[in-house]
Amino acid sequence: MNLRSIINHYKSEIKLFDCNIADLRWKVVTTPKVNARGKHQPPTSMAISFIIRVYLPFASLNILVLRFNRWTSRTAFYFAAVGSAVGFGNVWRFPVLVYEYGGGAFFIPYVLALIFVGIPILVSFSFCNIDVFKDLCVTIFDNHPNNQVLELSLGQYYQTGDVGVFGRIHPRLRGVGVSSIACGYILVTYYSMLLAWVCNAFFDTFGDNFWAQEQVTGSEAKEYFENDIIGMSTLGSDLRPTRLVWENVGYSFLTWTIIHLCLAFGLKWTGRITYLTMGLPLVLLFVFLAKALTLPGSENGVDEYIHNSNWAVLTEKADVWSAATTQIFFSLGITFGIMTAYGSHCNESEPVFINSIVVATADAMFSFVAGFAVFATLGYLAHIEGLDSIAELEYGGFGLVFGSWPVALILTIKLPQGTLPGGEHWIRLLFIMLFLLGIDSAFALLEGFLTVLGDTTLFGKKDRKITSFVVAFGAFLLSIIYATDAGLIFLDTIDYYINFVMLLVGGFECFSCGWIYKIDDQIANLGPALVFTHMCTFFGSVIVACVIWYGLDDPSSAFWAGFVGLASFYVIGMMLVGVLMNQRMKEFPGRWTWRSIIFELMFKNIADLRSDLGGVVGYLPFAWALLIKFFIPAVILILFGLSCDAESSNGQKVFGHYSGYVTFPYQTLGLLCVVFTGFLFMSSLIAPKMYSALQRPDQETPKRTSSVYAEPQKETKKHEETDVMKYSGLDHISSQTAPLEAMFNALDTVATNTPQVESEAEA
Numbered sequence: 001m002n003l004r005s006i007i008n009h010y011k012s013e014i015k016l017f018d019c020n021i022a023d024l025r026w027k028v029v030t031t032p033k034v035n036a037r038g039k040h041q042p043p044t045s046m047a048i049s050f051i052i053r054v055y056l057p058f059a060s061l062n063i064l065v066l067r068f069n070r071w072t073s074r075t076a077f078y079f080a081a082v083g084s085a086v087g088f089g090n091v092w093r094f095p096v097l098v099y100e101y102g103g104g105a106f107f108i109p110y111v112l113a114l115i116f117v118g119i120p121i122l123v124s125f126s127f128c129n130i131d132v133f134k135d136l137c138v139t140i141f142d143n144h145p146n147n148q149v150l151e152l153s154l155g156q157y158y159q160t161g162d163v164g165v166f167g168r169i170h171p172r173l174r175g176v177g178v179s180s181i182a183c184g185y186i187l188v189t190y191y192s193m194l195l196a197w198v199c200n201a202f203f204d205t206f207g208d209n210f211w212a213q214e215q216v217t218g219s220e221a222k223e224y225f226e227n228d229i230i231g232m233s234t235l236g237s238d239l240r241p242t243r244l245v246w247e248n249v250g251y252s253f254l255t256w257t258i259i260h261l262c263l264a265f266g267l268k269w270t271g272r273i274t275y276l277t278m279g280l281p282l283v284l285l286f287v288f289l290a291k292a293l294t295l296p297g298s299e300n301g302v303d304e305y306i307h308n309s310n311w312a313v314l315t316e317k318a319d320v321w322s323a324a325t326t327q328i329f330f331s332l333g334i335t336f337g338i339m340t341a342y343g344s345h346c347n348e349s350e351p352v353f354i355n356s357i358v359v360a361t362a363d364a365m366f367s368f369v370a371g372f373a374v375f376a377t378l379g380y381l382a383h384i385e386g387l388d389s390i391a392e393l394e395y396g397g398f399g400l401v402f403g404s405w406p407v408a409l410i411l412t413i414k415l416p417q418g419t420l421p422g423g424e425h426w427i428r429l430l431f432i433m434l435f436l437l438g439i440d441s442a443f444a445l446l447e448g449f450l451t452v453l454g455d456t457t458l459f460g461k462k463d464r465k466i467t468s469f470v471v472a473f474g475a476f477l478l479s480i481i482y483a484t485d486a487g488l489i490f491l492d493t494i495d496y497y498i499n500f501v502m503l504l505v506g507g508f509e510c511f512s513c514g515w516i517y518k519i520d521d522q523i524a525n526l527g528p529a530l531v532f533t534h535m536c537t538f539f540g541s542v543i544v545a546c547v548i549w550y551g552l553d554d555p556s557s558a559f560w561a562g563f564v565g566l567a568s569f570y571v572i573g574m575m576l577v578g579v580l581m582n583q584r585m586k587e588f589p590g591r592w593t594w595r596s597i598i599f600e601l602m603f604k605n606i607a608d609l610r611s612d613l614g615g616v617v618g619y620l621p622f623a624w625a626l627l628i629k630f631f632i633p634a635v636i637l638i639l640f641g642l643s644c645d646a647e648s649s650n651g652q653k654v655f656g657h658y659s660g661y662v663t664f665p666y667q668t669l670g671l672l673c674v675v676f677t678g679f680l681f682m683s684s685l686i687a688p689k690m691y692s693a694l695q696r697p698d699q700e701t702p703k704r705t706s707s708v709y710a711e712p713q714k715e716t717k718k719h720e721e722t723d724v725m726k727y728s729g730l731d732h733i734s735s736q737t738a739p740l741e742a743m744f745n746a747l748d749t750v751a752t753n754t755p756q757v758e759s760e761a762e763a
Helices: 003-009 074-085 088-100 103-125 162-169 171-203 218-230 246-264 267-293 298-307 319-332 338-343 352-385 397-414 425-454 464-483 487-516 519-526 528-551 555-587 594-602 604-617 622-645 663-686 718-728 739-751
Strands: 025-030 048-055 060-066 135-141 149-156 708-712
Touching: 074 267, 074 338, 074 352, 074 425, 088 103, 088 298, 088 319, 088 352, 088 397, 088 425, 103 298, 103 319, 103 352, 103 487, 103 622, 162 171, 162 338, 162 425, 162 487, 171 218, 171 246, 171 425, 171 464, 171 487, 171 663, 218 397, 218 487, 246 267, 246 425, 246 464, 267 298, 267 352, 267 425, 298 352, 319 352, 319 487, 319 622, 338 425, 352 397, 397 425, 425 464, 464 487, 487 604, 487 622, 487 663, 519 528, 519 594, 519 604, 528 555, 528 594, 528 622, 555 594, 594 604, 604 622
Parallel strands: 135 708
Antiparallel strands: 025 048, 048 060, 060 708, 135 149
């Protein structure tokens, strides 16, 4: 089997140079292994397909052409991405937020947060990996003493995980990627326990079970889940854990086994699995919706869900904006490294902007439809129990999915007006839907972690099955804390602080992309004083406004005083920026005009970012770049301050005293999550090499699915180049020959004269 047939076999997965053979001279260093049947068989799924040595006038290098690890289709990617976004939060959190924050009025902040925060961040960090942003990344180390690195845009851009993305922006920002995947890993440890409880509840429906009673109420169902499924009956008054619930440990192990199997066999099987884990819940949701809308009293539930809009909540409850933005962050999974990992497996020509809109819209629509199914069912339950409002029911969170909703289903069977056939099977279908909704979100969270590990020298060589097992087993051990009788309290507390941290990580990401991208070029052109004065002016004005808004007791006075403080600080800072601009123009007369220096300072880096990305992933509006730099970081900073300032009903700060749980262990663990995330970010700023092992080494063979990578070679003598030309049979190739065809011919010629290399180490 020759190289031409191998190239043709992988023509949908690899791209080669379309270049002039007269300008490039090729020599094959190694050829692929071929099994007994004559088929290409690389050592591993991420192994080198072949290596080509290139001699350029100014450098020599090895180009390693690797197999791509791609989604089988765009549909598979959509199912996986939407499946990772849609989860428990779409069913039990979004409808509650709508109900508690003014019904239909909540859609105003929600849609604004989706358009101006969620989608721009999704575009930035989900489907494009910020490295070279060209069709093909080849890093050439020339033979000059300073060992400068030149990046030639020759093909497909280099793809990687979260740590590599931010490390490429600046080495000191690797901590942003590390904190992102750390939050995702913490989240999946308790998210998996929700799945374990669902498994426990599902299997408990068989035999002589709770649902076989003649009459069941929502409060009884909630007590059943808390005491019998979670095991909270042994908790004392301080709610501290007293024992392990071994049934839940077993179901947790089962859950993690399923998660491991969903990831162990590679992207092709992961994509196929999501057809089931996303497709079936969607079908079941519409089945539940259709039935719920036909039940008596369902119209009252729908009215309370969306029709009874309280527009005053938009001004009287400032935390409605924070709640909407946090829901967007949590639902889309944009700060956990999920979409970066999934996006790294897309073709470089995929339309990122369209993909982001599709995923975000599908997630929002699922939440919207789920709200109708939930509240129509709750309206029926309120009608049966003779209640005036669903506010008297458990209409959200744990009490909804494990209490009111299954009770409403069981009542439609037991009461005379019930029309649902099948008995407890409908309860089982509900639990199956919940499990499938959660499982793809769980293995997506783990995929972000695995993608980063795959970029490392240590784990990149390991079989994916082994890596997946190690990571899943470690998460299983960490999740045991939620299998105690206080597991729900631990989950509730950590979930609050993780949602809090998400805003912090989102701010780090936008700051990195909007302000640090190409900052070295800015400093070289404008000087550090001008660059950092502008940065401090922008963020300082927002911080001053937050201090005034949240520091004054009178809300009406604080509102206007905050804007005055913001404007004053910004104007004074920009005056200083103008003085520094004028000095720079005098230092370099004729180089700068006022227009050009303002553009260089405020817009050049994000214009470059948009141009670099757009060259590969298609159209990106300039408004997107402006949002990433000027709007989203400020909004996140304000919302972060709002979350810190939030108070409970008794006037106590929520942060540090969430739900009145005891300080140890609950608040302590939650605060440690925040501190740990901050440490990961700050430590990378101080010691940029601390996390370098988590980024694919620039001078080593990439271990993941990168298309092409170049490594430096020793200085080549002229007579060696001449020998190579004669050896490879390229000396007779005319520059008029079709470039790609000529290269194929050359590769086949060399392959017949080149010995096989038996191992990657020899290569």
